Amino acid sequence: AQSVSQHNHHVILSEAASLELGCNYSYGGTVNLFWYVQYPGQHLQLLLKYFSGDPLVKGIKGFEAEFIKSKFSFNLRKPSVQWSDTAEYFCAVTDTGFQKLVFGTGTRLLVSP
Amino acid sequence: DAGITQSPRHKVTETGTPVTLRCHQTENHRYMYWYRQDPGHGLRLIHYSYGVKDTDKGEVSDGYSVSRSKTEDFLLTLESATSSQTSVYFCAISESKGGGTGNTEAFFGQGTRLTVV
Numbered sequence: 001a002q003s004v005s006q007h008n009h010h011v012i013l014s015e016a017a018s019l020e021l022g023c024n025y026s027y028g029g030t031v032n033l034f035w036y037v038q039y040p041g042q043h044l045q046l047l048l049k050y051f052s053g054d055p056l057v058k059g060i061k062g063f064e065a066e067f068i069k070s071k072f073s074f075n076l077r078k079p080s081v082q083w084s085d086t087a088e089y090f091c092a093v094t095d096t097g098f099q100k101l102v103f104g105t106g107t108r109l110l111v112s113p
Numbered sequence: 114d115a116g117i118t119q120s121p122r123h124k125v126t127e128t129g130t131p132v133t134l135r136c137h138q139t140e141n142h143r144y145m146y147w148y149r150q151d152p153g154h155g156l157r158l159i160h161y162s163y164g165v166k167d168t169d170k171g172e173v174s175d176g177y178s179v180s181r182s183k184t185e186d187f188l189l190t191l192e193s194a195t196s197s198q199t200s201v202y203f204c205a206i207s208e209s210k211g212g213g214t215g216n217t218e219a220f221f222g223q224g225t226r227l228t229v230v
Binding site for chain 1: 144146148153154155156157158161163171172203205207209210215216218219220221222223224
């Protein structure tokens, strides 16, 4: 079965620091990959997605992620975080032949001003 | 935002009572999902649907049942609520991209906060 691992459960950064959140998945076939963000008290919103093509994908609010197939990874990055990036971030994966969307346990990011 | 409405948004119920949560979409998407969100566990899939009357179990389906009699509505029922089912429940929808390439991204409802006392 598919599974998704997010190794950083809590991250604390100062504004302007760089961010990288790790995501690894277990499925060996062709996958679609996603990062979602959940601001306090809100529902999940899509940050970015990878279906195929260029493994470096850019999303909203300056976020990007790199798909490294050989490492089964899809890490999220942002060069300079802002206080408004304080939120919980979820990596998710689905394989192309099966419609279950599986989430990691999330990373709670706190950005101090 | 995608047209997804969850009702109720908040509910407190007693142990042993049945509870039904409703998810309604206006996007005509084929796939609908129910997740529960708990601290330290992320989002865990309860059940999902891939069409009218077509449903399947997720990873935490025990104690839950679902029904989908219309494309737009996906109901989640707790037959006899327990305190361990206190959680925030999210509905999501997605669509097939076609050609065996999987689904589009999922769009989420606002969530239902359920407390079982």
